[in-house]
Amino acid sequence: MGLRRKFNIVLVSVFLAGFVAAGAITQRLLQENARQQVVREARLMLEAATAIRTYTVDHVRPYLAPGNDEVFLPQSVPAFAATETISELRKRHADYSYKEATLNPTNPRNRTADWEADVVQQFRQYPTREEIIAERPSAGGRSLYIAKPIRVSHAACLQCHGTPATAPAGMLRLYGHTNGFGWQQGEIIGAQIVNVPMDVPLTQAARLLTTFLASLAAVFLFVFITLNLMMGWLILRPIRRMAQSADRLSTGDFTEPEFSERGPHEVAMLGSAFNRMRRSLEKAMEILRRGLLVFSAISDGTQS
Numbered sequence: 001m002g003l004r005r006k007f008n009i010v011l012v013s014v015f016l017a018g019f020v021a022a023g024a025i026t027q028r029l030l031q032e033n034a035r036q037q038v039v040r041e042a043r044l045m046l047e048a049a050t051a052i053r054t055y056t057v058d059h060v061r062p063y064l065a066p067g068n069d070e071v072f073l074p075q076s077v078p079a080f081a082a083t084e085t086i087s088e089l090r091k092r093h094a095d096y097s098y099k100e101a102t103l104n105p106t107n108p109r110n111r112t113a114d115w116e117a118d119v120v121q122q123f124r125q126y127p128t129r130e131e132i133i134a135e136r137p138s139a140g141g142r143s144l145y146i147a148k149p150i151r152v153s154h155a156a157c158l159q160c161h162g163t164p165a166t167a168p169a170g171m172l173r174l175y176g177h178t179n180g181f182g183w184q185q186g187e188i189i190g191a192q193i194v195n196v197p198m199d200v201p202l203t204q205a206a207r208l209l210t211t212f213l214a215s216l217a218a219v220f221l222f223v224f225i226t227l228n229l230m231m232g233w234l235i236l237r238p239i240r241r242m243a244q245s246a247d248r249l250s251t252g253d254f255t256e257p258e259f260s261e262r263g264p265h266e267v268a269m270l271g272s273a274f275n276r277m278r279r280s281l282e283k284a285m286e287i288l289r290r291g292l293l294v295f296s297a298i299s300d301g302t303q304s
Helices: 003-067 078-090 114-125 157-161 169-175 199-249 266-303
Strands: 097-102 132-138 141-151 188-197
Touching: 003 078, 003 097, 003 141, 003 188, 003 199, 078 097, 097 114, 114 132, 114 141, 114 188, 132 188, 141 199, 199 266
Parallel strands: none
Antiparallel strands: 097 188, 132 141, 141 188
């Protein structure tokens, strides 16, 4: 096996090992970055919904609440205001969703789905837990959801959700006497849940990974060709010339010019050593030739 082939095998093996390692590390980092991006988007959306709830309680409900006994206005309910506002966002981003998932809601649209009920039960089982972040399959692909518990933290909530007898008449006419009652102070009755699609960030991460690996392969190809050309010109070519020169010297042909000894690199040192060997061999051959001539002359004189 030639020196070039051995060198290329080692070079390709090292590159493949580095290529696989770099690809695995980069893929993990890009996917983690994509997930963090989705988490930031989901948290921003959840914080926006919370801000809408707070604004409704502080600035809208005080003006609408007095008429609730006769005409119930859903716009005064924080959950309704947050859900309706986020619904406007979904007109442009249909894959994004926000829901105030409740086990026993007044408004039927807020009733928990199966997986949402599991999330609420986790909060009820671990009351100190303030947030759940997880992934789940959806109709549009993988999605990430972030959830926060909904607690009955104000006594005013029990005016509408304690018993039907204390609830506003307007609310009873709108939603009936069956749902949304029996809540207790401090009880976790639901969860704010935001769903954000992960397909777009993951697709971008995959595209970046492909671009990175393609760039890495292109750089390696350039380095591979450059190193092979340099090795052929700086190393293999002088060595090949030395091998050919040594072959001719072995037959007694000393017409081959000496190699250049310029430069501090190893090839120059090898050329210098080869030249010394060549000169020594030439002198030895000259001494041997003279010795043979002398021996031949002595032999001729003895015979005469």
